[in-house]
Amino acid sequence: MSRPLTAVDLNKIYPLYPAVFKRPLRQRLVRLLIWTGFTGFTIYCLGGLGFFEFNMISAGIKKLSGVIAFMLPPAAHGRLLDFIRAIFETLGMAFLGTLLAFFLALPMGFLGSKNIVGNPVFHFGLRRGFDFVRGIDALIWALVWINVVGLGPFAGILAIGCSVSGELAKLFSEAIENVDHKQIEGVRASGADAVQVMRYAIFPQVFPVILSNTLYYFESNTRSATILGIVGAGGIGLQLADRIRVLAWDQASLIIILILITVYLIDAASNYIRQRFIKAPGSRQFSSNK
């Protein structure tokens, strides 16, 4: 049977569980201090970043609602073919960028793993090198490469290759460090030299991990390739920035929709490939004879 609590019940309950209803003074003070500090900091941020400039904000909202009105409905104005070409250019950039990163990262990954090159100073230095390379965003790399090879998708490919190679090298060397030692011992016990150990004991273990990571990065590179064009490195981003520059908002919204569709399709495809063809090392099975 349940009935609503009355004041009398509550008065009985309060002294029984003091900690539930009233926290100790010190804890309350600390909480008050943290919340005051947090709120104060937030207000400082809001002020510093222009959230109190109400004129700017109201004018901006007016302009933004105009933009959204112009965006609907999305329209191609006869440029659909250009856009689709640019989408394929983006995919090509992501593919070649990933490939470049893969080939840069493969030797680096082997050199950077503790069980291949034992020297701790070398290991530390190379690992920090990877950290530095991957700490620089693909967009920054793109700006640098544009200065070297000029505007266009080629700069985007090189940018993706550079920024992702650090990331892949780190993942590869971690995968190599985590290999099972029993297989190495087994291959070595049957008289293999260092290269053969690498080929027959280490490589089969790390290859699925490497492949599935690379595929995953292809997916994420497709996303970054879409925006590299905004700074001038080709692909659909270039078209988008261009359409926004001439205020063709309906075409811009069409491009955004195309980007969403592409990213969705690539995600689905790479998920399928990962599950169907690349078995994770844990779930590796021997194929049974039919």
Added chain:
Amino acid sequence: MNPNIHQKQQNFEAFSAFLQAEADLKRTKRRQLFIFFALFLFALTGSAYVGEVNINEFVDGLPGFFNYFHETLPKLHAATLASDISDWYWGIDKWLQFLWDTVLIAFLATLFGFIFAFLLCFPSSRNLNKNIRTYFVCRRIMEIARSVPELVYALIFVFSFGIGPFPGVLAIAIHSCGALGKLFSEVNENAELGAAEGVLASGGNWFQMIRYAVVPQVFPNFMSYTLLRFEINVRAASVVGFVGAGGIGQELMTSIRQFIYTDVSAIVLLLVCAVSIIDISCEKLRHRIIGKEFLV
């Protein structure tokens, strides 16, 4: 029949079956490999064609690339190291100010993203919301918010609100809201609902159930994801400046575009160091909030 011959006969059959299976396996493997390589070559040539890959241009450009790096490196001499470094970092006050702005942009964007993700994540959890319509609407809102890249939002907002950090905060916040909301609702869907039933049985409404039965369980995970998002947002905030949305990116863009070489290396180094420091401290904090084993 001689049992020995019978045995041999069986062995032979088993062995030939084995050979047959091995040959089959090899053939399918070879066929798969062939198809894979054909597809790969097709993708490679296609990409090289649409990507306007030009090896000559690249080879011509490569010395330029190394020159570029050489140019960006500061001229440091052991004898005058201190003054060389202070020359290199001549704009340190200004850059630190921009860096601080970048961190503030990331902070506010994470905060707003968190608030909206928190509001949206409960209606978009299958086990907490039986109303299919609100579930669907909230899910779609979050999906759209996270699928469009930050930089695209930033372009649109910079056009509307003008150059400055405000559009950057909005752009990153919208993206974070979608990304965090998805993770939050996944956490909710794994929550233990015994306590929720208890609250409902003792007469609590939906909001009280969320407040007293679900939030205490999921909040540590939420905080951990939010801190992770803050790290990601610091990186994002450093590049939205490229389209005019405030922070250090704007300064970096200027120095790259105007070929002020040593400034480029100075700012990039500053940025990478700041990002690593924030990453490391956030990681420590995350491990304190939630056990180390939860995060890979």
